[in-house]
Amino acid sequence: MGKSELLCDCDVIHEDVVSEVRSKMLDEEILLLMADFYKALSDSTRIKIIDVLDEGELCVCDISVLLNMTKSAVSHQLKNLKELNLIKARKQGKEVYYSLADNHVKEVFEISKEHILEKL
Numbered sequence: 006m007g008k009s010e011l012l013c014d015c016d017v018i019h020e021d022v023v024s025e026v027r028s029k030m031l032d033e034e035i036l037l038l039m040a041d042f043y044k045a046l047s048d049s050t051r052i053k054i055i056d057v058l059d060e061g062e063l064c065v066c067d068i069s070v071l072l073n074m075t076k077s078a079v080s081h082q083l084k085n086l087k088e089l090n091l092i093k094a095r096k097q098g099k100e101v102y103y104s105l106a107d108n109h110v111k112e113v114f115e116i117s118k119e120h121i122l123e124k125l
Contacts, residue, residue: 045089046113050074050082055105055114058092062104 031039045051050072057063057071065083069076083103086092091110095102105111 041089042091045086045091046117048082050078051086054079054082054086055091055110058103058105059111059114062095062102064100064102068103 046055053072054068057068063071065076065079068074068083069079072079083092083094087094087103090106092103093106095104105114
């Protein structure tokens with residue numbers, strides 16, 4: 006299909022379809038929060054952190070070694086991910102362990118990974 010074939014060359018508005026879809030559209034605030042969610046996942050370092058946390062709970066030191074990064078750099082990204090409710094923290098003594106916030110984060114990551122791998 007050529008580029009010009011993808012352009013709609015009509016002036017017909019399908020009122021019934023437009024009305025139905027409009028009634029189901031998400032609120033602007035929700036859409037902005039969803040955009041922030043995907044923005045958080047658009048950084049390769051944060052995706053690497055999500056990848057290792059997809060395997061289970063880890064502390065900053067473990068993540069630092071796995072990603073060959075400083076604890077400070079990892080901590081900065083963990084803070085960003087935590088603020089966006091993508092991960093959670095649990096303190097045990099002096100150590101803080103991080104994990105994915107819930108199954109929704111895990112599912113989005115797994116589906117994204119599956120989508121990319123099937124295209125390779």
